[in-house]
Structures are given as C-alpha cells and as structure tokens.
Amino acid sequence: MPSDAHTLDETARQIRLLDLEAVFRAGAGHIGGEMSAIDILTALYFHTLNIDPTEPARADRDRFILSKGHTACALYATLAMRGFFDTAELSTFLQPHSALNGHPNRVKVPGVETNTGCLGHGLPIAVGMAKAAKIAGEKWRVFVLCGDGELQEGSNWEAAMAASQFKLDNLTLIVDHNRLQQGATLIDTNDIAPITDKFSAFGWASRTIDGHDILSICNALDASQVEPEHPTCIVANTFKGQGISFMKDRVEWHHKVPSRDQYEQARRELEVNT
Amino acid sequence: MMDSAQTLHDCRDAFVSSLQDAATQDHRIVAVCNDSVGSSKLAGFREQWPDRLVNVGIAEQNMVGVGAGLANGGMIPFVCAASCFLTGRALEQIKADVAYSEANVKLCGISAGMAYGELGPTHHSIEDFAWTRVLPGIIIIAPADPVETRGAVQFAAQHTGPVFLRLSRVGVPELFDAGHPFTPGKADVLRDGDALTIIANGTLTHRAMHAAELLSRAGVEARVLNMATVSPMDVDAIVAAASDTGAILTCEEHSVHGGLGSAIAEVVVQQHPVPMKILGVPGIFAPTGSANFLLDEFGMSPDGIQQAGLSLVQRKH
Ligand SMILES: Cc1ncc(C[n+]2csc(CCOP(=O)(O)OP(=O)(O)O)c2C)c(N)n1
Ligand SMILES: [Mg+2]
Numbered sequence: 001m002p003s004d005a006h007t008l009d010e011t012a013r014q015i016r017l018l019d020l021e022a023v024f025r026a027g028a029g030h031i032g033g034e035m036s037a038i039d040i041l042t043a044l045y046f047h048t049l050n051i052d053p054t055e056p057a058r059a060d061r062d063r064f065i066l067s068k069g070h071t072a073c074a075l076y077a078t079l080a081m082r083g084f085f086d087t088a089e090l091s092t093f094l095q096p097h098s099a100l101n102g103h104p105n106r107v108k109v110p111g112v113e114t115n116t117g118c119l120g121h122g123l124p125i126a127v128g129m130a131k132a133a134k135i136a137g138e139k140w141r142v143f144v145l146c147g148d149g150e151l152q153e154g155s156n157w158e159a160a161m162a163a164s165q166f167k168l169d170n171l172t173l174i175v176d177h178n179r180l181q182q183g184a185t186l187i188d189t190n191d192i193a194p195i196t197d198k199f200s201a202f203g204w205a206s207r208t209i210d211g212h213d214i215l216s217i218c219n220a221l222d223a224s225q226v227e228p229e230h231p232t233c234i235v236a237n238t239f240k241g242q243g244i245s246f247m248k249d250r251v252e253w254h255h256k257v258p259s260r261d262q263y264e265q266a267r268r269e270l271e272v273n274t
Numbered sequence: 275m276m277d278s279a280q281t282l283h284d285c286r287d288a289f290v291s292s293l294q295d296a297a298t299q300d301h302r303i304v305a306v307c308n309d310s311v312g313s314s315k316l317a318g319f320r321e322q323w324p325d326r327l328v329n330v331g332i333a334e335q336n337m338v339g340v341g342a343g344l345a346n347g348g349m350i351p352f353v354c355a356a357s358c359f360l361t362g363r364a365l366e367q368i369k370a371d372v373a374y375s376e377a378n379v380k381l382c383g384i385s386a387g388m389a390y391g392e393l394g395p396t397h398h399s400i401e402d403f404a405w406t407r408v409l410p411g412i413i414i415i416a417p418a419d420p421v422e423t424r425g426a427v428q429f430a431a432q433h434t435g436p437v438f439l440r441l442s443r444v445g446v447p448e449l450f451d452a453g454h455p456f457t458p459g460k461a462d463v464l465r466d467g468d469a470l471t472i473i474a475n476g477t478l479t480h481r482a483m484h485a486a487e488l489l490s491r492a493g494v495e496a497r498v499l500n501m502a503t504v505s506p507m508d509v510d511a512i513v514a515a516a517s518d519t520g521a522i523l524t525c526e527e528h529s530v531h532g533g534l535g536s537a538i539a540e541v542v543v544q545q546h547p548v549p550m551k552i553l554g555v556p557g558i559f560a561p562t563g564s565a566n567f568l569l570d571e572f573g574m575s576p577d578g579i580q581q582a583g584l585s586l587v588q589r590k591h
Contacts, residue, residue: 028392069396094392096563096571102393117396118359119332149309152331181332183311190331 003047008214011081012042016243017270018077018090024263026073026094028102032240032253033147034074036178036211037066040145040236041078043217050140053083056110062140063113063129067122068147068176069103070255076100076109084111120153122146123173127159130171130231141223145174149181152190157202163231164203172221172232173199176211178240180251199233211236244269282445286384288420289427289441290315293352296431297323303431304328304344306353308337314354314384334359338367338379345378350431356390357383357399357440365405372436373409380430381406381438386416387477387527388555389443391564399440400555404532406438407505413458414504416440416534418479419449422502425456433458440504442477442527444565449480449500459503461511467495469587471515471522473538475502477565478525478574485579492580494587496523504534509541516546520590523551523583525574527565530554549589551582 015038023029045051049062066075073093080087092098099108103117114125126144133140146156163171175195179186186192199206205227209220219225220234240254241247244266258266297303297319304326305319311329320327328344330337334355341353353360360383361368372379383402390397406412415430415437417423423441430437449464461473465486474482479500486496497519499511515522522542524535535552542550553574560568569575573582 026392070393094562096561096567098562101562102390103396105394115396117394118363149332152309152333154333154335182309182313184309186331189309189329190333 003218005215008042008046011046012039012214013270015042015074015077015081017267018080018087019074020258020263020266020270022073022077022090022093024258025091027257028094029073029257030070030255031258032180032247032250032255033068033071033176033178035242035244035247036238036240037068037071037145037176038074038078039212039214039242040174040176040217041074043214043221044143045078045082047218048221049143051111053111056084060138060140063126063142065113065116065122065126065144066104067116067144068119068150069116072102072104075104075112079109079111119147119150120155123156123159126171126173127163127166127168130163130168131166133170134166134168140170142171143174143221144172145176147181148175148177148179148186148192148195149189151175151192151195160199160202160204167229168231169226169229172234175233175235176238177235178238180240180254182254184251195235196233203230204233205230206233206235208235208237211238212242280447282447283420284443284445285417285420285423285441286315286443288423289382289439290318292424292427294319294322296427297326300350300431302348302350304349304351306330306337306341306344306351308332308334308355308359310355310384313356314382316354334363335367338364339371341379342367342371342375342377350378350380352380352382354382354384356397357386357402358397361399361402361405368406369409373411376411376435378434379436381436383438383440385443386440387442387444388560388565388568391568392562394562395559398560400527400529401532402440403504403526403528403534404536407532407537412436412438412505414438414440415458415502416476416504417502418476418500419446421448421450421452421454422456425454426502429456429458440476444477446477447480449483459506459508461499461501461508463497464500465496465498467497468519469494469496469521470583471497471499471519472525472579472583473499473501473515473522473534474525475500475504475534477527477569481569481574481576482525482579484576485583488576488580489583492584494583496583501534504537507537507541509545512538512541513546516542516548521549521586523553523579523586525553525579527569528554530556549586551586553579553582
C-alpha cells in the first residue's frame, strides 16, 4: 500500500467527497464525526491493516472495529475505495433494504467485523479478538476506533482493565479526540481528560498525535511502536467537520445535513484542497 | 399511506411542555439524560432550571443508577434517553435499582419503536415492552397522541413509584379532545363494533382507526381500543372485547414477541379464548428504511391491518 503523504491525503480527500455526496443524497448521516475520522480510516485501510478486499474473511486478517458506528458512511466510503464493494453502491446509503444502514452491519457489508451503533461496545469485542489471537498464537493485530464522548461509557474502562491484565500488545485503541459529542463539548458534559494519563494508569502505552496528519497516524500505528505486553492507546487530536470550513469544530454538524448550497460549497472546498 | 390532510404531531413536544409545567408546580422534579438534551428536547428545561438538569454524558447505566439515587434523595427524576439505550443498556439498573427497589423514577424512553428508522436495529426499541413488562411494579404507558402524552406525564409526576413512558417522535394526528382524562390501566373505546376488536397503542392507534374505517366500508364493524397502559393490563376491557366481538387483532410498534399482543394473549387464553392475530415486527431485525416504511412493510398500513382483520374474522367460529 502507498505510504507517501501525498497519495494518502489524496485518498482521504476522495473519501471525504464520497461521504459528503452519500450523506447529502440520503438526507441523513453523521457528517461531523465522519470528517474527523476519515484521515484515521485512510491510514488504517490504505497503509496499516493487513487485509484483502477479495477475501474479506481471511482468517489471518487484521481486525478493525468502528466502535463509533454512527459514522458508518465514512467506513462505507473507505471500504468502497479500498475495493470491498463498488463505490456506486454508496448511492443506496439509507435507502429501503440497502445493505448500507445508518450503522454498520457485518452480515450485509463485506469488511465489517461486528455490528456497532450502541456506543461503548467496540473495545470489549476488540479485547476478545486480541485474546483469541493470543490463545491461537496468531500474529494478526486488532484496531478499534472510538469517539471521545464514547469513552464516557463504563464498558470501555472494564475492557481497558482486561486488556492490560491480559497483556494484549496486539490491541490498539485510537480515540477520535474531536472534543465534541452529540449535543455539546466534552468539557461541558463529562470531561474525561486527561485521556492518555487515564489509559497509562490502566497499564496501557498511550500517546497523543495529530489525527489529521496521515503519516504520523501511520507511524503511530506501526508495529515497531508497540510496547511489548502493553495495549496501545493513541489519542488522535481531530476536528469534527475537518476539511469543510463551515462544519469544522461545530457541534451542530454532529448530524446536520447540508443544504444544496452548503453541499456545493463543501464540494468546492474539498475539490480545491488537492 | 398517511392521511395527508391531518396535522401530525411529534409527541416529544407535548412531553416536554407538560414536563416543564409539572416541574414548575413541583420543585422536586429533575431531568436526567445521556448527552440527549437535543433528542429529548430538554433545551428549554435546561434554560429554565440549569441546576435541575443532570446530564451524565454517554453512560446509560450510570444514568439510571443516578436516577435511583436522586429519587432516594427526595427528587422526582424523569430519566430521558433514546428508549433503545435506556431499556437495553440499563436493564439491570431498571430491574434492581428502580423496580425491585421501588424507586420513584420515571423512565422516559424517547423515540421508541422504530422511530429511528434508517439508523437500524441498534437504534430500534422494539423489545422494550417485553423487557419492562416482566418487571413487577413498573407502570408502562405508550401514549397515542399529544393529549394522551400530556395526561401520562401528569400522571407520572403525581404517582409515587416507577413509571415507563414509551414515547415516539413519529408524527401522529390528535385523537383525543383537549380535556380527555388519562386513566392509567384503562383502555379507551375509540369506536364500537361487533365483528372484531382491534387493540393498539402509541403510533399504531391512528392506523388502527383508519383500518376500522376501511373495514366498515367492507361491511365489517370493528371495536377499536386504545390500550396505552401495557402494565398493568385492562383485563376487563380485554375480556369484554373477547366476549362481545369474538376476535382480537392487536397492532404495535414492537416485536410480535412479548409486547402488547402477547400481554393481551395471556389474558385471552386464560380467561376467554377467541381467535387472535398479533401484528408487529415479525421476529426479525428490520431492514433499512424509515419508521413509516417499515410499519407498512410489516403489514401495519391501514390497508394491511384491514386485510389482517378480514382474515381474522374468517377464523371466528
Ligand atoms: C449507548 C449509546 N448511547 C447513546 C448513543 C447516541 N449517540 C450517538 S453518537 C453520540 C455522540 C458520540 O460522541 P463521540 O463519541 O464523541 O463521537 P464523534 O464526536 O466522533 O461523533 C451519541 C450520544 C448511542 N449511539 N449509543
Ligand atoms: Mg467526539
């Protein structure tokens, strides 16, 4: 997979355009958190993950869970770009009987590992996957992407303790740290800071990176960065709505849908940003 | 399928305005939520009483536990969250901390049923009657329109003990006159007939009424009961329906397993067996689609309900 910054940035830009179009057409979606996660998804699917779109269920594949399942459309656009299915299928997003539901469904969409949408489920499942690899003596790795607001769910902290107890150095949690949740900032709701210190206290190797610098995401995800016997937590500093000026860092774009004018403007901005 | 001439109401509006009225009267009333100020329409409540709005963040188990603690401390908590997460995620808290402890907590399941449509089965709450109905001591109410919603909120505010208000956001027409009193545990006869009884609640009541009109045009007169209270059941109304009309058709925005229809069947088989048909989500995870699309898809358009009524009547002895 390509590892130069320009190619990866270009891929992320294409994914943003696909996502924007699908949300606009469907008249629904969670575009803010999609834009904040797309650079991370690009690093994973176009650099880090050992996966094969022609054989999505290959036993030795790396596993990825989009725990913040409300940003499903970004995952669909990424999977389509990576060749898991045709990008044309994105036009069915949210249509009656479409495989592309508002939250990812592993039974219907190739490349999805588990059905998410209820926040706080991904990390426990990831712990199970990583433990399975350990029991079987397999080399594959497990990655999970959580929202920062999502970390308010207690299930994450039960899983964090288990991962550390089980010495799951094959597990990496990426936190999409856009500082916003559904209705407000985290600071005004339930400020979980300091995130890295909390994970460190739970026995994880944790660090902070720029979640919109794809190369630094790739570097942080590299196997060479893993601390033996410790799970990894990467707090990726991001912006909701990244890439579209009027959406950036604005809480109302959690699930707002662009008007036609806004859609045209967003397209122009994403097309210029090559 | 909807009658486009009718004005449709989002019952969350009646819910919050009556909650705010109740909170003005009774200073013990507080609202508890999970990053759901917007979806529970609590912005006005927060503006008026910032200290009485407890937003615990995205943490439903904590939310229900905190609600039980607030009740112990003398408050009257209205715990408001998407019904799927409130009942699914926090079920053990609902069982042990609220029902078993007889805590004075009002559980407000917002956007229940398939209101979240395309967001899919994680967000559908079509199991919540079944999950809460087996817990002793929770009064379960699914209002059918804004007037009934208002009555249910007023009742919950005054009643001491656990209440589960199951609310939708899907538009419904006004069915009751403004002064219509809400009586917990009592069904309303919306229409009388002798060929069969259709029993519904929530978003299905107006569809059931529409179906009864279609049946009437086909010469089949149906009694229609609005049964907002799912626990405790209005046993007398069910037995009367069975003995007077000889057949019962139930409709609900819930799984066909364990919900309103099941609760009615428990009464019917034990007290007055007659043929029944239970309409609802047929024991599957719904495909992608809006709430109204899915209701139609599962045979609960007015026409679908009419068809089910006609075949049920054929089965009468
Ligand atoms: C258990 C559960 N509770 C509530 C929700 C509703 N919900 C969907 S997205 C969201 C906010 C998520 O915020 P965050 O994790 O920060 O995601 P992001 O900012 O990346 O969109 C909430 C509360 C849910 N999906 N699951
Ligand atoms: Mg966030």
